[in-house]
Amino acid sequence: MxxxxxxxxxxxxxxxxxxxxxxxxxxxxxxxxxxxxxxxxxxxxxxxxxxxHRIIRAKTLGCQVISVGNVTVGGTGKTPIVETFSRSLQQKGRKVAILSRGYKSRKTPFWDKVLKKNERLPRVVSDGERLLLNSELAGDEPYMLASNLPEVAVVVDKDRVKAGKYAIRKLGCDTLVLDDGFQYLKLQNRLDIVLVDYTNPFGYGNVLPRGLLREPARNIKRAGFIFITKCPPEGAPELKAKLREMNPHAEISECRHTSKYLQNVYTREQLPLEALNGRKVSAVSGIAVPESFENGLRRLGAEIVHSAQYADHHRYSQQEIIETINQAAESGAEMILTTEKDAVRFPRIERCDLPVIYLRVEIEMLSGSDAFNDWIDRICFR
Missing domain, CATH: 1.10.287 (Helix Hairpins)
Structure with missing residues (x-):
C-alpha cells in the first residue's frame, strides 16, 4: 500500500x-x-x-437554501443523505442544484489564478440533464451525486454564493442544497441539516486539532433537522436524548446505511448481495472510517483475506490497483470489494485478473421518516 x-x-x-x-x-x-x-x-x-451580529453580512439569493453538514470532520455518511434529500425535493417538483466545494478535485493551476483564467465560472459537473465532468475534475463526491441524480444539477466552486447565482440564472434552479454546508455562513435564510455519527458523535470531545470537532458540539443548536447516522437496528435512544437536550426544537431521525446491491466497477454488471456469502474477498477503501465498511462486508457473509486502507479521498494510481489485485490474488481472494465513493477514483486498467466490485449503500430511516416527509413538503410548497 x-x-x-x-x-x-x-x-x-x-x-x-x-x-x-x-x-x-x-x-x-x-x-x-x-x-x-x-x-x-x-x-x-x-x-x-x-x-x-451582522458585522460580516451574509448574502440572500432569493430561493430556498438547505445545508447538509457535520459538526465533526470525517465520514458521517453525508453523501447518501444529500442524495436522498435532493432526490426527494426533485421528485416533488423542485429544480434542485447541489453546491459543493469539490474537496480533492483537481486544483486550478497557479498561473491561471494569477492571470484569472477559468475563474469566472464554477465547474458544472451536471446541468440536470448531462454528466459533464469526470471525478478528477469534479471531486469524487460531486461526481457520484451527479451520476446517481441525473435530473439534479451539481455545481462545484469554493465560493458557493457564486455557484448558487450561476445555478439560479443559468440552470434555472429554485432550490439549492449545500453539500457540507453547516459551517458555510455566507448564505442567509437557509435550513440546516446536521449529521451526527453514532459511533463517534462528538469527535473525542475536542475541537480541531486535539479532537475532530469543527466547532463546539453545543453549536448543533443551529440545526433544524438532525440525522443520527450509522445507528444499530435498535436505534440510539441515549444519544437522541442528549441531542434533544442540546437542541429542543430540531426534528431528529435515527438512520443507518443499508447495503442494496453489488456492481462491477468496470463492466457495470450488478450482482445481488448474496454473491458475497462465503466468498473470500479483498477490501480496499480510502474513506474516513474503513472499519465500518469492512464490518459491513463481514455481516454480508464475506471473509476478508486481504485489506488495503488508504486515507480519506485518496486518489488511486493505476500501479496501486494492479499491486492490490496481485496481493489479493496471492491471499486467495476471489474478488475485490470497495466503496462507491472509492470506485469513482479507480483508474482504468487494461487487465483485471479479479472482479472489482463496489457496494451500493443507501439510507434507511429507523425513526423520523414522517417528520422528514413533512419537512420536504414544507420546503416544496412554501
Missing amino acids: TEKPNERLEQRLLKVISKEVRGKRVSCLRGFLRGLSCIFYVLVQLRLWLHK
Whole structure:
C-alpha cells in the first residue's frame, strides 16, 4: 500500500487524537494540540459572533437554501443523505442544484489564478440533464451525486454564493442544497441539516486539532433537522436524548446505511448481495472510517483475506490497483470489494485478473421518516 506523506501524517495524528498510541512524547504532543484547539475554538466562536451580529453580512439569493453538514470532520455518511434529500425535493417538483466545494478535485493551476483564467465560472459537473465532468475534475463526491441524480444539477466552486447565482440564472434552479454546508455562513435564510455519527458523535470531545470537532458540539443548536447516522437496528435512544437536550426544537431521525446491491466497477454488471456469502474477498477503501465498511462486508457473509486502507479521498494510481489485485490474488481472494465513493477514483486498467466490485449503500430511516416527509413538503410548497 502506497501512501502520500500527508496521508501518513493524517493517520498518525488520528491515532494520537484517539489515544490509540501512548507515551510521554505523545502526551506532550496532545498537550500542544490542546493549546492549538483553544486558539481554534476562539476563532470559530468569534466568526460565528461576527455573522450573528451582522458585522460580516451574509448574502440572500432569493430561493430556498438547505445545508447538509457535520459538526465533526470525517465520514458521517453525508453523501447518501444529500442524495436522498435532493432526490426527494426533485421528485416533488423542485429544480434542485447541489453546491459543493469539490474537496480533492483537481486544483486550478497557479498561473491561471494569477492571470484569472477559468475563474469566472464554477465547474458544472451536471446541468440536470448531462454528466459533464469526470471525478478528477469534479471531486469524487460531486461526481457520484451527479451520476446517481441525473435530473439534479451539481455545481462545484469554493465560493458557493457564486455557484448558487450561476445555478439560479443559468440552470434555472429554485432550490439549492449545500453539500457540507453547516459551517458555510455566507448564505442567509437557509435550513440546516446536521449529521451526527453514532459511533463517534462528538469527535473525542475536542475541537480541531486535539479532537475532530469543527466547532463546539453545543453549536448543533443551529440545526433544524438532525440525522443520527450509522445507528444499530435498535436505534440510539441515549444519544437522541442528549441531542434533544442540546437542541429542543430540531426534528431528529435515527438512520443507518443499508447495503442494496453489488456492481462491477468496470463492466457495470450488478450482482445481488448474496454473491458475497462465503466468498473470500479483498477490501480496499480510502474513506474516513474503513472499519465500518469492512464490518459491513463481514455481516454480508464475506471473509476478508486481504485489506488495503488508504486515507480519506485518496486518489488511486493505476500501479496501486494492479499491486492490490496481485496481493489479493496471492491471499486467495476471489474478488475485490470497495466503496462507491472509492470506485469513482479507480483508474482504468487494461487487465483485471479479479472482479472489482463496489457496494451500493443507501439510507434507511429507523425513526423520523414522517417528520422528514413533512419537512420536504414544507420546503416544496412554501
